[in-house]
Amino acid sequence: MEKILITASKTYEVLTGEGLLPRAGRLIRPVLSEKAQKLCIVTDDTVDRLYSGVLSDSLTDAGYETVKFVFPPGEASKSLDTLSELLEFLADHQLTRSDALIALGGGIVGDLTGFAAASYLRGIDFVQVPTTLLAAVDSSVGGKTGINLKAGKNLAGAFWQPSLVLFDIDTMKTLSYDLLLDGAAEAIKAGAIADRELFSYIDRVDRLDAPETIRYLSSRAIEIKRQVVEADERDTGVRQLLNFGHTVGHAIEKCSDFSISHGHAVAMGMVICARAALALGWSQEDCLSPLLASLEKFSFPLACPYSAEELCNAALKDKKRMGDTITLVIPAALGDCRLKKIPISQLNEFIKAGLS
Known part of the structure; x- marks a missing residue:
């Protein structure tokens, strides 16, 4: 234990x-x-x-x-x-x-x-x-x-x-494989914000449903969350990094009337954010390719069925909005995400760049 x-x-x-x-x-x-x-x-x-x-x-x-x-x-x-x-x-x-x-x-x-x-x-x-x-x-x-x-x-x-x-x-x-995928998405998110070695591990594993894979992914994700929660329990600073993929992911959930589950929506949201950050020059390295490789290794469905306008309208009701700004989590490098506050007027453009 x-x-x-x-x-x-x-x-x-x-x-x-x-x-x-x-x-x-x-x-x-x-x-x-x-x-x-x-x-x-x-x-x-x-x-x-x-x-x-x-x-x-x-x-x-x-x-x-x-x-x-x-x-x-x-x-x-x-x-x-x-x-x-x-x-x-x-x-x-x-x-x-x-x-x-x-x-x-x-x-x-x-x-x-x-x-x-x-x-x-x-x-x-x-x-x-x-x-x-x-x-x-x-x-x-x-x-x-x-x-x-x-x-x-x-x-x-x-x-x-x-x-x-x-x-x-x-x-x-x-659990069904789809439900395991929901958890794997959050573990991959944890790696994206604080542990690039997790992506090397995924590259080496054969099965998501193997107990040793579940044990490793859960242990790393919980340890990363421990560090973040202990540094910022009330979600006013560094804990917001745990929202990587979530602003767009929650919008996807809402647009689908929750027929797209949380983990699947977060996986789509991470890809959209990583692609947009790369296209807009906000990333220091290509984080999209290793993220896609890990998600595709586990056969995530990643095609988002909604437009930037639909996602933007849903995202503007997200609790992470503060007045006329919203805070995005941007992958600067693999295992190193940063918080970036943008005007809500730029959110549609950001999502469009991520869907391209």
Whole structure:
């Protein structure tokens, strides 16, 4: 079992390894209040059928009473309505300030659960148990929680760090290849901003779904995110580098009504940003070629079906906009991204250069 220590407003560990879910109760108990008696498992219908039983049995064996809140999978559930239902559920089941929530699932489950934990009784503990590679390498670490509004993605939320992240690699066995790709995109993003060696590693691997590949990619991505979060927990400076590909990626998601998943949209967004930066002379070296090689190695679909105008209109509703400017993440060199603030009037031109 690998341990990565995150030191932020709350210090906690990310535990990665096989066979962790059946041991969850024993691993969780030391990080929660001694007074904790009741734990609420929050999950979606798909993950519920796969893993809720194992987790619930483990928590019961560790002496906890458990309740379970289950909602339909998909971005439509990452909403004020679902958050309200969850908060009412917690109140109806009389969870107290010493109790905790367990987020069992992907990024939607983790973001929603974390926001509920930050809000309920003005803040209670929660544990992240990611069951997708995307959640393991990205959303489960760092304390960003939130929900979508009609105007855009993640427009309401809070910074609320978990008490523990428990990543059981065995849960990757039930993922489709497309879902593995979502996580791989975020790992490649981490390499693009801070670790050019990751691209050499990808060039040498044969299979994305091999446990050793998943272990390596997740470990490197989590370590990079640790460094960034510890330097800038509240996302006012260097942490914004983690948004490489995301401004355009979120726009692609929104234009597709979320039929294009987050990781696939981010992969397209990284390519568009790298191509635009190269064309506009903002990069010191060609970052597009190695990025394309890594994404194509794993057979990412990279053709963006939307125009610059469509993407620009969606991106201008992104939370990274500040007044009449928006901050882009630009690859200066492979493994070295920089923040560049531009007027919103130039965004359409930038995206056009990336689509050329």
